[in-house]
Amino acid sequence: MSLYLCVDCGGSKTSAVVCSSSGEILGRAVSGPSNYAYSGTAAFIQAVKEAVSNALKTCISPPSIDAVDLSQKRSFFASAWFGISGVDSPSAAASAATALSELLKIPKGPKLIVANDTHLLAAPLRLHVDINHAIAVIAGTGSICVSFFQTPQGILEELARVGGWGWILGDEGGGFHVGREAVRQLLVDTDKTSLGGPALPHSVLKKRILERFRVNTALDILTEIHLPDPTSSAVQPPNAPGYLLVTREKRLSELSPLVFEAAFDDGDPFALNVLQLCAQALASHIQILLRPPNRSLEPAPKSVLASESVICFGGSLVGIGKYRDMILDALKDERMGGHVFKYVEYVDDAAKIGAEGLAAAGAAGKGES
Structure with missing residues (x-):
């Protein structure tokens, strides 16, 4: 089963959502704050690791995983999208991407999207x-x-x-x-x-x-x-x-x-x-x-x-x-x-929208962008 991950990293909490290729939400979890500028890389990665691991554990239809251990040599995810508060420059995005690539075993590139958390919010544009x-x-x-x-x-x-x-x-x-x-x-x-x-x-x-x-x-x-x-x-x-x-x-x-x-x-x-x-x-x-x-x-x-x-x-x-x-x-x-x-939207679940968007792109064979 192909799994898609989206993580909304904010100053108050870290929200991780895992969904299937059909867009069904399989699991989600929340951990502590993960503003990249405030936390530092070690604390940031710890918050992400906790949220992602717990999201995998709460999957409604869990994949065949012997143990939810992110230290395994393979990745659990087809692709991942991170919207991170405190990632405000190309160098910060590159630094965060390096740490996340090591954590999730996803190579840096189109399958690992790392950007400021506002990028997740712009998803409703696709509805208009x-x-x-x-x-x-x-x-x-x-x-x-x-x-x-x-x-x-x-x-x-x-x-x-x-x-x-x-x-x-x-x-x-x-x-x-x-x-x-x-x-x-x-x-x-x-x-x-x-x-x-x-x-x-x-x-x-x-x-x-x-x-x-x-x-x-x-x-x-x-x-x-x-x-x-x-x-x-x-x-x-x-x-x-x-x-x-x-x-x-x-x-x-x-x-x-x-x-x-x-x-x-x-x-x-x-x-x-x-x-x-x-x-x-x-x-x-x-x-x-x-x-x-x-x-x-x-x-x-x-x-x-x-x-x-x-x-x-x-x-x-x-x-x-x-x-x-x-x-x-x-x-x-x-x-x-x-x-x-012309339109006003409030996005109350950015991680969910991001995960569904990744799954839709993967299912359509368009890759992630």
Whole structure:
């Protein structure tokens, strides 16, 4: 039996899907984070190995395998497709491909596709025969935007990209940005009150952030945010707060669920404003890839027209419809350019779509592209 593997490697989790040549999903599994830029090769390969091994073990109709051991000299897979966050350059893709080729016993080449995780998101373009451009937008822990062109042969070619720089330099609209912006706006409001003006309205989100860091005033958060990352040798007291057990990045990104809950469940104006700011920042990145609707303006050669394209969203944050609408509404605003996409898709299972696409290409005898 020919098996096809697709692995979606993200900053929060690694999702592996195995399917047959008919496109039937035989097995799937999830492991820990595998952002290539953050993890390093060893940790990246360990996360992939765990996900792939467990996906093989969960196959509904398992092939004749004595043991699911990736160290065997042969490959279990006819081909594999990896969409990897943190693979942002040809050298990074080549490095990851070398490590994955050794792990899976698949020679580097057309049977082992290694690219940024946005490539998996562009698959819905193949469902729309009247267009040939797509914008893939990931907003989970981090964010990135990439534009694609589909050739007459059905091959997706990357045109341009914006973002994906990591939490220190960017990730606008992603989980880290949402958490950071919530704290920043809390501090801005605190600074305003120092002028002695009227008290600002009560905010559910502000109260929950202070409780999260076990402090009474916003300025006390600064100490907690900037504490060094924990080390494996550090001994924390039994009742240590959770934020002391994670890195500085996660101290902020883990605030994201509080913001969404306060905004969309409690209707907190402060939280809604935070999400509006983040949505506008992500929309401004998408806008860079787009051609102005006014055709009298000279467009960038690789820009695409929203009205003739599909925007494909992926990631936990843009999986929330109200936040997705904020981003689309920001793009529609005339001040942003008045961009309206012909189609809007949300891809909630990129690894599944990728595995099915590989199987279809293999069954058609077209190889993998």
